[in-house]
Amino acid sequence: MTVEKRIEAFTKLGEFLSQFQPDGIAQNDKAVLNELFFEPFNMQVNRASEFNGWFTKNNVLFAFSKWSNILNDKNLRKWTSSYNLSEIKPKKIGVIMAGNIPLVGFHDFMTVLISGHEIIVKQSSSDAHFLPLIAKYLEYVAPEFKGRISFTDERIRDFDAVIATGSNNTARYFDYYFGKYPHIIRRNRNSVAVLTGNESKEDLEKLGEDIFRYFGLGCRSVSKLFVPRGYDFDNLFEAIYSYREVLNYDKYVNNYDYNKAVYLMSQYQLLENGFLMLKEDNSYASPIATLFYEYYDDKKTLGQKLQADKESIQCLVGKSGELKMVDFGETQNPQLWDYADDVDTMKFLQDL
CATH class of the missing domain: 3.40.309.10 (Aldehyde Dehydrogenase; Chain A, domain 2)
Structure with a gap:
């Protein structure tokens, strides 16, 4: 599966997610695979707070809107152009996700797939309903993704590298269990x-x-x-x-x-x-x-x-010219190349 096809698939995902905005949900007949996926996504948005009381409809729609704005051909090409992804030999990447905000693990999920690797996802029970739907959407848009995405509720096994996000306490466990593998382990920030x-x-x-x-x-x-x-x-x-x-x-x-x-x-x-x-x-x-x-x-x-x-x-x-700062009101609007903890996840995956 070429980088071009991966970019095309995530661009279509961005167009699909654009139907779900904080100021309203409006079906766009031009969105790919709406007949299969619009209602399942709509149902999960409306039921999100039943599974996690912090996931209000407004916050879920904000997260969808944020990703729909970022996932376009121009951004994806700009992001991937800094790396040599065509020569990557696919490996199995285990990704352990947090669940504090809606789709908090999506960037890792997308980065692994865009890079050309396979992904084994262990989700938090606090945010377990959106990503499987997104994965299924991608598999329909680009059938080459089938077999490259798997989810597990058990301990991750049979992997080549790990990306794990958790608290300072869980990070000690991650260090112990995954320390001998190539890894990115994130702690509290x-x-x-x-x-x-x-x-x-x-x-x-x-x-x-x-x-x-x-x-x-x-x-x-x-x-x-x-x-x-x-x-x-x-x-x-x-x-x-x-x-x-x-x-x-x-x-x-x-x-x-x-x-x-x-x-x-x-x-x-x-x-x-x-x-x-x-x-x-x-x-x-x-x-x-x-x-x-x-x-x-x-x-x-x-x-x-x-x-x-x-x-x-x-x-x-803030607005200090002496320090690298994010503008007021923009902390929840990072770009694709704004990596958590300033660790370049794509370069990590490229260099495996």
Whole structure:
């Protein structure tokens, strides 16, 4: 199966997924294989929250929309042109996926198949319904994919290399079990925003998207702020007020109430607006409904700290010209070549 055919298959997938948008689901008769797959996809979108209460319809459709925007011929050719994929000898790649946000393992899935390898997928039970449908769609669009995609609920066996994503605790298990094989093992990471106090209201509103999308459960979700000493949080609270709709979701509210009670019983000092708590803390991973913050005195010292802690950070958000940063509101919109943990997955697969 040529690289051209793989690109064509994923381009058709992108066109199919474009029917599922946050502002509505609209069937396009020109989408390939709609007669077979539109209703099954539509049903899974509408039932997603039954299997995982965090997978709201809006968040699922956001994920579909994100991938539909990226999966086009131009992007796929730009991405793959940096590699020599035509000479790859297919190997079996085991991929162990997280399940914190919808389709969180899709990039690894796509990268393995685009590279020309075979994939053995072990999904999280928290996100187990979309990828098998996508795999079946690809097998119909490009029958050459048949036999190259398999799923398992058991321990992955008979593989040549592994890509595994999990927590710091599970990573120790992954290191033990997969350490002797070629591997990429990902651990906990969080995203942080660096504020100066000069941000516009629009900047801070966009920051709200980085904080609240997927209820803050993604590694690209902002969980911590670095702010100059004396920073006034009132502007931030005002700008993110439109995100108060998170209070419509019981799972979020339960976490908010629980964490607030814990903090108050521990006599921590909090800033809060009724749906988000701000707590001064040196850690990067904040609980749901909580945003940690830390003061800085000068940008040079802050830059040194961020460099020292880079293994804990997925994205840096802000507008500093001195640091590599993601724009406000863009953390959940990476390109195909924006690899998790800055580890080039495609090069890893190319070099096997």
